Amino acid sequence: MKKLIVTADDFGAATVVNEAVEKAHIDGVLTAASLMVGAPAAFDAVERARRLPKLGVGLHLVLVEGRPVLPPDEIPDLVDRDGMFRRNMVRAGVDIFFRPGVRRQLVREINAQFSAFAATGLKLDHVNAHKHFHLHPTISNLILAIGRRYGLKAMRAPVEPINILAEIEPVTRHLPDYVAMPWAYGIRKRSVNAGLLVPDQTFGIAWTGHMTPHRMLGLIEHLPEGLSEIYVHPAVSDEYEGHAQGYESIEEWHALTDEAVKKALKERQIELGNFSDFLGK
Numbered sequence: 284m285k286k287l288i289v290t291a292d293d294f295g296a297a298t299v300v301n302e303a304v305e306k307a308h309i310d311g312v313l314t315a316a317s318l319m320v321g322a323p324a325a326f327d328a329v330e331r332a333r334r335l336p337k338l339g340v341g342l343h344l345v346l347v348e349g350r351p352v353l354p355p356d357e358i359p360d361l362v363d364r365d366g367m368f369r370r371n372m373v374r375a376g377v378d379i380f381f382r383p384g385v386r387r388q389l390v391r392e393i394n395a396q397f398s399a400f401a402a403t404g405l406k407l408d409h410v411n412a413h414k415h416f417h418l419h420p421t422i423s424n425l426i427l428a429i430g431r432r433y434g435l436k437a438m439r440a441p442v443e444p445i446n447i448l449a450e451i452e453p454v455t456r457h458l459p460d461y462v463a464m465p466w467a468y469g470i471r472k473r474s475v476n477a478g479l480l481v482p483d484q485t486f487g488i489a490w491t492g493h494m495t496p497h498r499m500l501g502l503i504e505h506l507p508e509g510l511s512e513i514y515v516h517p518a519v520s521d522e523y524e525g526h527a528q529g530y531e532s533i534e535e536w537h538a539l540t541d542e543a544v545k546k547a548l549k550e551r552q553i554e555l556g557n558f559s560d561f562l563g564k
Contacts, residue, residue, distance in 0.1 A: 339557020
């Protein structure tokens with residue numbers, strides 16, 4: 284049995300992102316979205332989500348390259364002089380691991396983001412982290428501990444089988460991918476042991492920001508058995524603050540509404556759903 288979750292990250296980053304999420308859910312194959320609760324268009328995202336009861340909305344925990352929920356002066360070691368989360372993930376990761384004071388600030392911010400999501404009234408479908416920062420063992424352990432109080436039942440583990448990608452087109456793995464892989468397997472094991480739903484494989488890492496209709500169709504045609512997740516970063520326009528340089532967000536939106544993609548899913552009888560839909564299955 285092949286089951287698939289299609290998730291849009293960065294929900295709330297901008298209204299053009301939110302519009303793409305709404306349209307791709309109504310007219311395409313998008314089943315879930317990960318909300319940045321502190322992002323500029325988070326309120327607009329929540330309003331749209333309330334009109335889309337079948338869209339599974341989760342928390343996209345932001346702890347790097349984004350805006351915190353707490354006032355910057357309450358988490359001074361997590362932010363830069365502009366009050367934004369630091370961009371250097373290596374330095375931030377080292378501080379989180381070795382400095383107890385930084386970890387205490389991290390606990391407060393993670394709590395604040397879960398609390399902000401709960402305040403929306405939306406059901407928590409899943410949790411993941413911006414830039415996969417939950418690969419950091421301290422962060423993942425805190426998510427598991429704090430998330431229980433907020434109904435956490437599903438989480439992404441960025442384990443991507445490169446052999447499937449190679450069936451579609453040649454793929455080159457870079458050193459950071461190999462370094463991250465053991466941590467990805469580790470978070471999957473810890474999450475499963477904690478009773479969470481975790482997809483068997485996740486696609487969108489090697490082609491992040493470049494999930495074109497051709498690649499989306501290829502993944503559908505070569506989808507392995509079990510539960511898979513494909514995540515994307517769609518937008519109806521690339522002209523918004525915070526858009527990742529080089530990302531083909533409009534193409535990713537088109538991939539979600541592509542007629543060939545929809546046809547392939549139907550012909551192969553692949554079960555589509557959000558994380559909550561597959562709980563207990």
